[in-house]
Amino acid sequence: MSRQTAVQSPDSSALARLPTVHRVAVLGAGVMGAQIAAHFANAGIAVRLYDLPADGADKSAIARKALAGMAKLKPEPLAASDVAALVTPCNYDDDLPGLADCQLVLEAIAERMDLKAALFERIVPHLSGQAVLATNTSGLSVEEMAGHLPAALRERFVGIHFFNPPRYMQLVELIPSRETAPGVLDSVETFLVGALGKGVVRARDTANFIGNRIGVFAMMVTVHHAQQYGLNFETVDELTGRRIGRPKSATFRTADVVGLDTLHHVLEGALANLPDDPWAKLYVAPDWLDDLIAAGALGQKTKRGIYQKVEGEIRVYEPATGEYRKRHAKVPGKVEKLLDTRDPAQYLPRLRALKDPQAQFVWAIHRDVFHYAAHLLGEIADTARDVDFAIRWGFGWDRGPFEIWQQASWREIAALITADIDADATPALVPLPDWVGEIDAAHEARASWSAADARFKPRSTLPVYRRQICPAMLYGEDGECGETVFETAAARVWHTGDDVLIASFKTKMHTVNDALIADLHRAVELAEREYAGLVIWHPDGPFSAGADLKSFMPVAVKSLLPGNNALDELLQRFQGMCIRMRRASVPVVAGVHGLALGGGCELMMQSDRVVAALESYIGLVEVGVGLIPAGSGCMEQARRADQATRGGDIFPHLRGIFETIAMGKVATSALRAREMGFLREADVVVMNREEVLGAAKAQVHALQAASYRAPAERPIRAAGREAVANFHAAMANMHAGGYISDYDMTIGLGVANALCGGDVDAGTELPEDWYLREERKHFCQLIRSPKTHARVAHMLKNGKPLRN
Template identity: 60%
Template sequence: MAEIAFSDIKLINKIPVIKKAAILGAGVMGAQIAAHFANAGIPALLFDLPAEGKDKSATATGAIKALAKQKPEPLALGRLSKLLTACNYDDDLDKLDDCDLIIEVIAERADWKIDLYKKLVPHLNENTILASNTSGISIELLAEGVPDQFKDQFLGIHFFNPPRYMPLVEIIGHPGTRADVMDNVEAFLVSTLGKGVVRAKDTTNFIANRIGVFSILVTLYHAERLGINFETVDELTGAKIGRPKSATLRTADVVGLDTLRHVINGVVDNLKDDPWADLFKVPAWMDTLVENGALGSKTRKGVYKKEGKDILVFEPKDGSYRKRKVKIPGKVEKAVKDFKNPDRLANLRSINDPHAEFLWCIHRDAMHYCAHLLEDIADNARDIDMAIRWGFGWKQGPFEIWQSAGWNKVAGMIKEDIAAGKTPCDLPLPNWVSEIDAIHNEEGSWSASANAYKAPSSLDVYKRQRWPESVVGAKKPEQKTIFENDACHFWLTDDDIGVISFKTKMHTISDPVLESLNQALDISEKQLRGMVIWHPDAPFSAGADLKSFMPVAMKSMLPGNNGLDELLAKFQATLCRLRKSNVPVVSGVQGLTLGGGCEMMMQTDRAVVALESYIGLVEVGVGLIPAASGCMEFARRASIAAKGGDVFEGIKNAFEVIGMGKVATSAHQAKDFGFLRETDIIVMNKDEVLHTALAQVRALDAANYRPQPELPITAAGRGAIANIKAAMTNMHAGQFISDYDMEIGVKVAEALCGGDVDTGTPLTEEWYLRKEREGFRSLIKNLKTHKRVKHMLDTGKPLRN
């Protein structure tokens, strides 16, 4: 038999392995990039200049320690910092020889970067990939300083800040970068680090910052031209138009006005020939604030500052801070209210009002600029749209907004404004704009350089994304519908696995959802290999639908009405059936997973969870206890873990989690809290959750799946309840909890411990479920609970009464 060369073997969906990395530069960005490698379980060396004194690595050591104090948290779990090693350039360069990837994150000086590369090379192994995290220096320029043996393994890898949370990473090659290096790095970033990757051309500021900074500058230009004050700019450029709530000026404060000024100055220096160059200047008011040390959030004063309960805004006319004044005409509010209205831009353009003109102009100029740049900075329009979505948090990219409002209609409006001299630049739209009817379609996205539509990347890593983020007009994944109603959609994969997705707001659980789950289980048990609970978008589930649940609860207060108990029993039975079904049921989780949603996840045979998932049993926040099997499940897991021994340790931890309404802020922390088991799987990329969940169903099915038999639960009993009460009494005495918190806590303890029974008593699952219902029923009758529920529905925040 002829031997097969390894190079001839096709690796399907194989993700390149980076076993160890090094990050050069322990500033805020470098340290946070290193932290995200740790989040992915990859050891990383963090280098910086040698410090004076005995510990030459003190700078990097300090940067690692500082990660624990930063908000939002760069580390998904504090102890992951143990994967980071502090290093310095004098003593530790020899440690680079077993690093697979090295990313330089030092100051934006090409000469400094090139000098560092030359020092590194003698210490690298022949397969090491070398990259720069530069935000705008030419990669080809930097490559000229890289020794020849590593030129073809050198590229730009540009993370966005903060690296853990911002999806975007731009990768930029130079003419000598090997294609397989680019492919392998993209696959690693997408799957192992969970990023959205865009390949940018090697132009100034690449894609996202080039367009994002322009968008900020054109917003400030039109605001000044039309006399729109700062607070009104933020009111108009946030969630109303599909951008982050922090809008424009609040975002500037968060980023730091000094940082933003530095970025703008870089644009001024490097884009002198840009047709829109007249817009590229630092506003005088920004210079004033920076020079006065008012840098934004980090100095507690910038465009905004807080005085007592008031948030004041800077007034450029006299340099003072004043109360905010926002007044937007009703006709403008009406025009922007419906984000999906295809006539929104045309309506804004037709309104004779400075606020409407402002909104039309900032959209028009962003689209005009993107059309002009497309050929030069990106391979296709999808890369521009996704870069702005992933890097700046827009719901739609500039080209998507254009297409949604009517491609030809908007093009005509822009042309009219150019001809009338109303635009900051009189450059005409490129010819290709008139040659197409849509910039995105089922064939792909328009490439101005190729004069053709280009399909999304065909790299194997994207085969793991069964339902990836897509742009307006793109081809949707095909589904074989089994049944669909107002509450749920149940569909079938090619290998006979059912997937059920909720259609309710925030994927809350209502009675129709429970009915649909039972219907899907009936079908799965008779005909399918298993079932996955998964939704194309976050959250997984915000819990029970309180608006539909509360009327049933209120009616149950009437004599002889058992509606509440029946609904709770149905809720519990449906969720427990997920675990007891004769086919495997797996939950695919991303985003918020609270209350009943968390209980649902806990009852599945396995959970596949995206790193950025926020999981908790938060019922105490509305004056209730978990009553859809959550208390029972924690008691069951504590009993299993105790292996016949003392269950109190597990119950105590469960009480702390439930009684304090703790929400895990990452999937790693959810394992620590006990919401996830060791057998549950964490994935870094939310778009791979479904792929991995389906793989788990196949694996369980292939292993001749049988549901685990129901075993008695060892009760912690009255002794544990007494210990918990004693601890709560101390907290109450210290005024850490209210009288009503104490009452709720007792109900949680009783549900977790099995009630007034001896420690060690074996009890059934139904016993615990009944205790949940009893505790829930007694609390729902209390007016203080009603106030907590109403406050949560009205404000979205808990009330501690």
């Protein structure tokens, strides 16, 4: 392909670099541009958001309206209520001189070369001599765009392809032109990884780059084989979701989310830009897609696409009739049994051998993605690593295509692909490239195959990656990070060769059970004897989804028997673990990303410091299962309220806390968790989840350097019975308005008593243990109710709260 551009070495140096970024400009306040601006603001960077001048007195109204509209979008582009203030709406007529103090200027207007070239001509005179100019393009030629720039600027011009939505999608593709300075690439990658928290792959300047080239192909080859094997939409989605390590939305539900019109546009672009692609016929839009678009059924945004909700039931489009019908998907037992192994080495060769259309279908979609990725590797990417991470980060697969192939046995699968090509059974009859037969795997220890250079190439050594102590690994790279000190079924306790002990949970969703409580006690004791401190952090999954309800409920049922104190004793053990962490003689730091709910939130709140990735979702959600926080959560919030008010009126501070707990609110980012009181001002928020462990260990050392002493226990001033009465009155109003049920009132009253210290005078100083007993008392009362049992059962079955 003529557009191919050599990927610069990530370790090279040059005079041209991205200066320290204090302010950026985003050109184009459309959906993508505005959300990119929002994410810069999430990172604490001042942003100028530009668009065309509007008619009327406010010439920046277009950009201002785009900024206001972000508050209504779901998922939320803005990570906190105050970050929007960092975005300044601008227009091209009045505000171009403001570009002079921007270190990075990112163009994000419509995907038309003529429009981009015209905008470049207009802005270039206003750029500083050190600023980097970037284009956010999903497929236009970066090299061609560079041709529209002055020669002196081309070394500071680069393609930066954010995936949508830019706050949440980890993948960013970095695309150089032939004249982009290596130092610019290095510094832009450093900025994207460290300041914005992204996973960066360097792509060659070819049509659709890496992610969309492989990802869209994977979708369209699935559409092709669904038709070939006569499978309906819902059966394909049953086969192509979590069963094979892809997102739950699978294929056709994903198309609805993306938008069928958007998919059609992507296919048109692929046909136009890839005329020589041997698989080009797969990009022809199927008739049913044209029919749905013509009918205005564009997917999720029109509430009708391949799927539609009819009278509370999800129905599926039937191309033969043009109507929506009930779903009927059934995976044959023999296929289901193989896929349930979750092991490509088990299911791929065996599925190929089965004379079953569904088995043949699953084999074919894997085979053709392997074939296509191998054919393109040397053209689109520097290494197989870039392809696999692009598909992981951009399309949500558990493993990329080369990883799956390697896991399934590289040489065996290569032989089967070749046999299918020879049998004229593949959509394109091009042979596998010669290099496939020359290696045994795409990834080895910290190195991945480069087809262009015919060798294994190591990971980048840019300094920003040194902050990732245990980074995400590809299948076939180095194994377990660190050295294990002890390991059980519930936890692994380990270190990375220094003086900080690390505890990682192994339970499902890292839920808390009795065994884990015991392991944490042991870890704290070991840290006190032999280490500078303890970090609780997990390389995979959430921080903790809370208590293990399945193991907890049998204890709860036994507690209904007269004289049985098993539940209260279990709660005391959990509370004791939380308090033990806070009173340890060495610092305990929680490293959080993903969910930290219920008991997981309580554990986190008792640490000396929290280091949380921006994308952390934190809350005390026990009311959703008909309970109250009883692992120290209510006590800790009362303690923080007392500290925050410093002898003043505690009730106003508790009001927001009560509402948060009683309504089971969850912070939708680490910044919002700070607003809601789950994180303290001293707690640290990092943008990149891969940096959480390193930052957490640094906090241990910082605390020790400040002569760490465990905080002494101090009495907590109670808000008392008057505050409980006020909360009760507020709930009564909500109940009268139909906003909460009778049982919500009962649960809320338990929360109020546990937060306020119960039936005592306002201002009474109470020991921590008083609050812990209040928590346990109301928790145990609620667990005896059939309504709580119904809520727990509903949550276990459906994963959603029941409001009974």
